[in-house]
Amino acid sequence: MQQIISARNLTLAYERNEVVINSANLDIFANDFVFITGKSGSGKSTLLKSFYGEITPSAGDLNICMTSLVDIDTKKLSELRQRIGIIFQNYRLINEWSVERNVMLPLIIKGIAQSVCKKQVAKLLKHVNMLHKADKYPMELSGGEQQRVAMARALAHNPNLLLCDEPTGNLDEYSSDVIWSLLKSAREFLGTTIVVVTHHIPPTFRIPYRHFSIENGGVHEIA
Known part of the structure; x- marks a missing residue:
């Protein structure tokens, strides 16, 4: 089984x-759905940030997608x-952009042709039910809509690993349910490994998942 994260x-x-x-x-292995929980602070x-290189290990080894950090x-x-x-709690959309x-941003960074970008973005926006708002700007959307756009952007380049930092922390129950459903489908249909940092796992979450808890600096898997 392919290792996606190894610490x-x-x-x-x-x-x-x-x-x-x-x-x-x-x-953490390919196609895992992982929750990481723990008290505030x-x-x-911090652990999630280390997975995308924002924080450098002080000691030990960390490999992400077969790459040592x-x-x-x-x-x-x-x-x-x-x-x-990456999906952040505060969305981090560019307010001056439609x-x-x-959603096109990761594809622009990769140098993908404009015509290909548009097709990929249209497909993703349709998936998150936001195609009808493609020409709108972030400040014209609700929090739940902004998070769906952020999810489409995070999936635009078909990542091996999707990191989510409290993705439903600012959302109402309905919007949260939509986000959880979209995350499940990303794992199921795209084969994406998903790691979610959250205060609590939703009680209605029904698909198999793994659960790590952080306490006193230690990371422990809960069976």
Whole structure:
């Protein structure tokens, strides 16, 4: 089974005396759906940031999509990030760009032809039921709609790994249910490995998943 994330004795710290994650060991495989939970300040988002290279390991080994993040150079990190999609709690859409252009961003970065970009974006916007708002701007959308656009953008380049930081934290129950449904379908139909940082796992979540909990700097899988 293909390893997507592998951590061995991974230690993450912002300062030398401020260890957040201490000697963590975990393996996440292709097509896994993973929840990472823990109290506020436990290090959930810190761990997620390490998966896309925003935070560098202080000690230990971390491999993402067969790429080591220990002493990784800028070029290799850029290449790795083209295999990762990220969904943030606060959406991080570009307010001056239309919905269509926001979703197109990862494809623009990869240098994909405009005609191909438009076809891919139309397909994704249809999937998240936002094609009818392709010409709108983020500030004209509800929070749930903005998060669906953010999801379409994160999936635009067919990533191997989708990282989600509290993707439903700012949404009402209906919008949250839509996002969970879309995440399930991304795993089912695209084969994307999905890692979600959240305070709690939705009780209505029915598909098989793995659950890691962070406590006192330790990362433990809950059977």
